[in-house]
Amino acid sequence: MTSIGPDEDLWHYDGSSAVRHHPRVDWDADGFILRWETGASGPHRWGDLVPLGGTGGRSVYGLRGVNGWRLTFAGPPPAPFAVHLPLPARYGRWVDQLGLWKALGLFAAVAALVIFVVLRAPAWIAPHVPMAWEEKLGDAMFGDFGGRLCETPASRAAIEKLRRQLGNDVPIRQIGIANIRMVNAVALPGGRILLFDGLIREAKSPDELAGVLAHEIGHVRNRDTMTALVRQLGLSVLLGGFNGNVGGAINGLLAMSYSREAERAADQYSIDAMRAADISPLPTAAFFDKLGKLAGGEKAERTMSWMASHPVSAERRAAFEASAQKGKRYQPSLSAAEWRALVDACKQDPDVTKGPVLGF
Amino acid sequence: MADRGERAFGFSGTWRDYAPIALTNLLLTIVTLGVYRFWATTRTRRYLWSRTRFIDEPLEWTGTGMELFIGFLLVLGLFGLPFLFLQFGFQALILQGYMALAFTLAALAAAMIFYLAGVAVFRMVRYRLSRTWWHGIRGGSDDKGWAYGWSNVWRYLIAGFSLYLLMPWAMISLWNDRWSAMSFGPFRFSARAPVGPVYRRFLLFYLLPFGLIILAATIGLPQVAQDPSQAPDAAAVRTTLLFLAALFIGFYVLLPLIALLYYAKYMRVVIGGLSLSTLDFRFTARSKDWFLLILGDIALVVFTFGIGAIFLAYRHWKFFSDHLDATGEISRASLTQSTTAAPGQGEGLADAFDLGAI
Numbered sequence: 001m002t003s004i005g006p007d008e009d010l011w012h013y014d015g016s017s018a019v020r021h022h023p024r025v026d027w028d029a030d031g032f033i034l035r036w037e038t039g040a041s042g043p044h045r046w047g048d049l050v051p052l053g054g055t056g057g058r059s060v061y062g063l064r065g066v067n068g069w070r071l072t073f074a075g076p077p078p079a080p081f082a083v084h085l086p087l088p089a090r091y092g093r094w095v096d097q098l099g100l101w102k103a104l105g106l107f108a109a110v111a112a113l114v115i116f117v118v119l120r121a122p123a124w125i126a127p128h129v130p131m132a133w134e135e136k137l138g139d140a141m142f143g144d145f146g147g148r149l150c151e152t153p154a155s156r157a158a159i160e161k162l163r164r165q166l167g168n169d170v171p172i173r174q175i176g177i178a179n180i181r182m183v184n185a186v187a188l189p190g191g192r193i194l195l196f197d198g199l200i201r202e203a204k205s206p207d208e209l210a211g212v213l214a215h216e217i218g219h220v221r222n223r224d225t226m227t228a229l230v231r232q233l234g235l236s237v238l239l240g241g242f243n244g245n246v247g248g249a250i251n252g253l254l255a256m257s258y259s260r261e262a263e264r265a266a267d268q269y270s271i272d273a274m275r276a277a278d279i280s281p282l283p284t285a286a287f288f289d290k291l292g293k294l295a296g297g298e299k300a301e302r303t304m305s306w307m308a309s310h311p312v313s314a315e316r317r318a319a320f321e322a323s324a325q326k327g328k329r330y331q332p333s334l335s336a337a338e339w340r341a342l343v344d345a346c347k348q349d350p351d352v353t354k355g356p357v358l359g360f
Numbered sequence: 361m362a363d364r365g366e367r368a369f370g371f372s373g374t375w376r377d378y379a380p381i382a383l384t385n386l387l388l389t390i391v392t393l394g395v396y397r398f399w400a401t402t403r404t405r406r407y408l409w410s411r412t413r414f415i416d417e418p419l420e421w422t423g424t425g426m427e428l429f430i431g432f433l434l435v436l437g438l439f440g441l442p443f444l445f446l447q448f449g450f451q452a453l454i455l456q457g458y459m460a461l462a463f464t465l466a467a468l469a470a471a472m473i474f475y476l477a478g479v480a481v482f483r484m485v486r487y488r489l490s491r492t493w494w495h496g497i498r499g500g501s502d503d504k505g506w507a508y509g510w511s512n513v514w515r516y517l518i519a520g521f522s523l524y525l526l527m528p529w530a531m532i533s534l535w536n537d538r539w540s541a542m543s544f545g546p547f548r549f550s551a552r553a554p555v556g557p558v559y560r561r562f563l564l565f566y567l568l569p570f571g572l573i574i575l576a577a578t579i580g581l582p583q584v585a586q587d588p589s590q591a592p593d594a595a596a597v598r599t600t601l602l603f604l605a606a607l608f609i610g611f612y613v614l615l616p617l618i619a620l621l622y623y624a625k626y627m628r629v630v631i632g633g634l635s636l637s638t639l640d641f642r643f644t645a646r647s648k649d650w651f652l653l654i655l656g657d658i659a660l661v662v663f664t665f666g667i668g669a670i671f672l673a674y675r676h677w678k679f680f681s682d683h684l685d686a687t688g689e690i691s692r693a694s695l696t697q698s699t700t701a702a703p704g705q706g707e708g709l710a711d712a713f714d715l716g717a718i
Contacts, residue, residue: 018495018496018497018693114393
C-alpha cells in the first residue's frame with residue numbers, strides 16, 4: 001500500500017457539505033481510500049474515479065455515483081497515483097477516440113454526403129410518392145383557393161383546348177384562373193395549375209400564355225412541386241441543427257423554389273409541346289423579354305435573388321427564339337373569341353372572391 | 361468573505377488559453393453541420409467556469425453536450441414539428457376559406473410561444489445552477505417554472521396595456537420571481553430588487569423619442585415649410601441638413617446609448633438585490649464599462665470579418681465575473697448538498713427561442 005498526504009496541496013469534498021478536508025490517500029492496485037481527522041471515504045475502485053477538467057494545473061477527480069465528491073491535487077497527481085487514472089475528456093467522446101484531425105475529416109466527409117443527399121434526395125423520392133397522396137396533400141393545402149378561381153363555360157372550353165394541345169398525356173387535374181393581379185403562374189401539388197389573372201391581362205396573345213402554361217405543365221409532368229415540398233420538409237428538419245436565424249435563411253434560399261435544372265427541363269417541355277402543337281414560340285420569347293425588362297434588365301436580374309431559381313430571362317428568350325422554325329406556318333393556339341373568354345373570365349364570373357389575397 | 365481586500369469573484373482565463381477551444385469548436389461545428397454546437401457550448405462553459413474563482417475555489421461546470429442535444433431534440437419534437445405543421449396548416453386554412461379558424465389557431469400558437477418563452481428563461485437559470493458546482497455543492501430549484509411562465513405572460517401584458525410605462529416593473533418583478541425560486545446548497549436565493557431606482561433612466565429612454573419629435577416639429581418644420589416660390593438660401597439648406605443629421609444621431613446613437621444606461625442600472629439593481637443566506641451580491645459595471653464592452657465587441661467582430669464572434673462568449677463572461685462581487689460570511693459546514701431535483705436535459709427551450717445568458 002502506498003500513501004500520500006495529508007498536505008495543503010491535496011484536498012477533498014465529500015459532496016454532503018462544503019467543508020474542505022485534507023486527507024491522507026492510501027492506495028494499492030485495486031483501489032484507494034481517503035482518511036482525515038473526522039472521517040474517511042472508501043475504499044473505492046480506480047474504475048469509479050472520473051477525471052474532470054482542472055484549472056491552472058490543478059487536477060480534479062469525481063467519483064461515480066457520489067455527486068459532488070471531489071479529490072483535487074494542486075498540481076498533476078503524483079506519478080504512482082496517476083498511472084491508475086484515465087485521461088480527462090476533451091472534445092467529446094467520439095472526437096477524443098478518433099483524434100481531432102481525423103474526426104474533422106470524417107465529419108466533413110459525412111457532412112458533404114448529407115448535403116449531397118439532401119439536395120438530391122427530393123428528386124429521387126418525389127416520383128415514388130403515390131399520386132393519390134399528392135392529390136390529397138394538394139387539396140388539403142389549397143382547397144378551392146378560397147373561392148378565388150374564375151370560370152365561365154367559355155373559359156373552361158378555351159382552357160380545355162389549350163390543355164389538349166399542350167399536355168394531353170400529363171395527369172393534370174385542373175387548370176384554373178386565379179383572380180390575383182400578379183404576372184405569374186404556378187403548378188401546385190396534386191397536378192393543378194393556376195394562371196393568375198394578372199398574367200392573362202399582361203399577355204398580348206394566347207400563344208404567349210400557351211408558352212407559360214406549357215412550362216407549368218412541364219413542372220407537373222416532372223413532379224417538381226412534390227420535389228420542392230420534400231426538399232422543404234427535409235431542410236426544415238435538417239437545419240434545426242443550426243441557430244434559428246441561419247437555418248431559416250438557408251432554408252428560404254434553397255427550399256422555396258425549383259432547381260435551375262427543373263426550370264430548364266420545364267422550359268424544354270414547353271418548347272417541345274408547342275412545336276408538337278404547331279404553336280409559335282416567338283410570342284413566349286417576347287414575353288420573357290418583357291419580364292426581363294420588368295426585372296430591371298439582365299444585369300439587375302442576374303443579381304436579384306427572387307429570380308435566381310429561374311434561368312435569366314434573356315437565356316430563356318434565346319432558347320424559345322432558337323426553337324422557331326423559319327418559314328413555318330404556325331397555328332394560333334386559340335381563336336380570338338376563345339382568347340377573349342380567358343381575358344374576361346374574372347370579369348364574367350359573378351361569384352368569384354375579390355380583393356387582395358392573404359397568406360400568398 | 362473577501363477578508364484580504366480581495367474580490368469574492370475573480371477570473372483568471374486568458375484569450376490565448378481559450379483560443380484553441382474556440383477555434384476547434386468552430387471547426388467541429390462547421391463540419392458537423394451545427395450539431396457539435398452543444399458540445400462546443402459545454403467545452404466553453406467548462407473552461408470559463410473553471411477559470412472563475414469564488415473565494416478560495418473555482419467554480420465547476422458539469423453539464424454535458426449530450427444533455428443539451430437531447431433537450432434540443434425534445435423541444436424540436438414537442439414544439440418544433442407541431443409549429444412547422446401549423447405553418448403549413450395556416451396557409452391551407454386561409455386558402456380553403458377558414459379565416460376565423462386560421463387566425464384563432466395562429467393567435468393560440470403565438471400565446472403558447474409567449475408562455476413557453478417565459479418558462480424557457482426560468483428553466484435556463486435552473487439548469488445552469490444545477491450544473492454549477494462549488495466545494496462539491498450545486499444549486500438548482502424545485503420549481504419547474506410552469507407557473508413562472510404565466511406570471512411572465514400577465515406581467516408583460518400589463519406592461520403593454522400601460523403603454524410600456526410599467527416595463528421596468530415587469531422586468532424586475534420577474535427577475536425577483538425567478539431568482540427567489542432558485543437555491544444553492546440548502547439555501548434559497550433571496551431576490552428583493554426595488555423597481556424605483558431604475559425609473560429615472562427608463563423615463564429618459566421612454567421620453568426621448570417624444571422629445572425628438574417635438575423638437576423636430578418646433579425647429580425643423582418652419583425651416584422646411586418656407587415659401588416654396590423663393591429659392592432656398594444656402595444657410596437655410598445647411599441648417600436643415602444639420603437638423604436632419606441631429607435627428608438621425610438622436611434616434612440611432614442617443615437612443616441606444618440611453619437604453620444602455622438603463623440596462624447598466626438594471627443589472628446593478630437586480631444583482632444588488634440578490635442574496636444567498638448571509639452573502640450579499642453586488643454588480644459593479646457602470647454604463648461606461650458596458651459601453652466599452654459593446655464597442656470592443658463590435659470592433660472584434662468587424663476587424664476579424666466575423667471570426668472574432670467566437671470570442672464573444674468569453675468576453676461577456678469575463679466582463680460579468682470581473683464586475684460581480686459578494687460580501688458577507690458563508691459557513692462551509694452549513695452549506696450542505698442541494699436536495700433539489702436536477703433537470704435531466706439542458707436548455708432546449710431557451711435554445712429554441714435563442715435566449716441569451718443571465
